[in-house]
Amino acid sequence: MPARAAHAPSSESESEPLPRAVWALAGAGAALGLASAAAASSSALATYFARRIVTPERTKTEDQEVLAVQGEGSSRRVILRATSETRAEGEYSLFFDGGAGHVRLGAPIDYAPEETTVTRPVLAEYSGDITKAVRARWSGYVYGSPADLGLAYEDVILPLDVGRGPAWYVPAPGATWAILVHGRGATRGEGLRALPTVQALGMPALLISYRNDGEAPAAPDGRYGLGMTEWRDVEIAIQYALDAGARDVVLFGWSMGGAISLLAADSSLLREHVRALVLDAPVVDWVDVLAYQARLNRIPSRVGRLGQLLLGRSWGRRLTGLAAPLDFKAMDWVTRAVELRTPTLILHSVDDDFVPVGPSLELAKRNPEMVTLETFRHARHTKEWNVDPERWMSVVSAWLSDVLAPRRAPGGAA
Missing domain, CATH: 2.40.10 (Thrombin, subunit H)
Structure with missing residues (x-):
């Protein structure tokens, strides 16, 4: 049994117009000056866009x-x-x-x-x-802790390489653990909605925090890795489960937590112990998401692409604050579809207003052997459970029961 942890505005003034004589002197260089100003403006907007993507928001707006x-x-x-x-x-x-x-x-x-x-x-x-x-x-959290569901639980600490990562451990008799990974800007409470389903399947659960989420310590650069760095925290959670007696694990991931879980199942030295993935509104292609967000915020496409370049190139680190550039190709599971060899269930609303459903549809189309997709409506982003909890629980329970069932050998032995 895991050991219980100890509780422990500034204003901007408008520039004055240049005098008429100065305009006359500047005539020859006007076009060049305007072009330079436009380029500088685009660069500044791209930098702002890129930094917003990877910078955690410490305050939540009550709107x-x-x-x-x-x-x-x-x-x-x-x-x-x-x-x-x-x-x-x-x-x-x-x-x-x-x-x-x-x-x-x-x-x-x-x-x-x-x-x-x-x-x-x-x-x-x-x-x-x-x-x-x-x-x-x-x-969409609904619950505040496992106690709100009437479940016994323990506060535990994961030894992340950035420091102590608090987690909730919810016991159950099974040998396959569920590790629940929240999304960008969220906390471990996001996974509480899945606990009734996980408990019904007899799976012990570990609801984790990870670097920069406001509960676990920040990384040295204080920036999200969009999955590139956070998957190592999931690997530590897997090791924790194995040390506590787990035979294998199922990773549940919401939004960016889906991207993190996919990378953990692909990159971790413990990936052989990842039995399945259950992903709710996952990011399976960051380039698609960033392009969509740029359009949504009326950012010109060229500026959005420049923002992606800043995030994905070493020379952009000074502007983004990232310790290392992001590898968007490694996180493009549409292109890498055939490389996904872990049974995966995706639940995604067709009207998702943050992570478009298109890449999930394409991933399921390209790798139907490994990927099962269930679409929802009117759930927007990561609210599939909220809109239809009975269907969410039924789909996840039936799929996991099948995936985790012992396979019988030709001779009849399990």
Whole structure:
């Protein structure tokens, strides 16, 4: 049994226009000057774009309006400003008071389009006083810890090469462990939704933190590796499980956690112990995601491509802050489809507004022997469980039961 860990604005002034005489003197070099200015502007925007991609955000924006809280106990409900998120079907959470407050919400019970409000029931109040909240952050996490699911668990520490990485260990009788890997900007709580399924399959679970996620220590450069560095933290989690008696593991990954899990299954010295991958809205091609994000943010395509070059070339490190350039080819699983030899289940919404479903569709098409794809609708990004938890659990349970089942030899022996 794993040992229990000890708890331990500045303003910018507008430039004055040049005098008329200066314009006359500058006539011959005007075109060159404008071109240089445009190039400098593109370079600056590309640098900003690239840095935003790999720089962890330490504060979470509370951008949802809490208009009113009504009722008490089981009849309590909250009225929110209607947005595409707050109107979504399924269960979600509100975090408020800088993350200190947390309540779980049920599906909408009233929508008033003329007032742009939506009313949802409060299913559980985990911390804080929602009646005092005026703004909150919307989340698909639903639960705050394994205890919210009524599960026994232990706080454990993983010996990452950057320092002590906190994790939750949830016991179960099986010899195949589930290692749950959250996405970019998230924390280990993202994987809690999978625990009922994992428990039903008898799999012990390890919900991990990794470098730069705000719970584990930062890497020396303080930058995400988009999977290139984080997979080593997953490797340490695999070793931890093996040392604690696991025979093998299944890696669950959400969003960037999918990219991390794919690299761990490919690059780790322990990859033979990775029995399967369950990936929710995974990044299987970072170039596609970055191009999509550039378009979404109205960044010219040439600027987006320059941002990718900055991230992928040694000469860009001074501008991005990365200790080493990123290898986008190694993380392009559409091109590398035939190299994926670990049974993989992908769950991905067709309307994902952060990681487009296209590469997942193409990966499944190119390697149907290894990749099973289940598409969802109206789940946006990593909310497949929230929109349809029964289907999510049924699909994952049935697929894993088949993949993990003992194979019988021709003679009939298992």
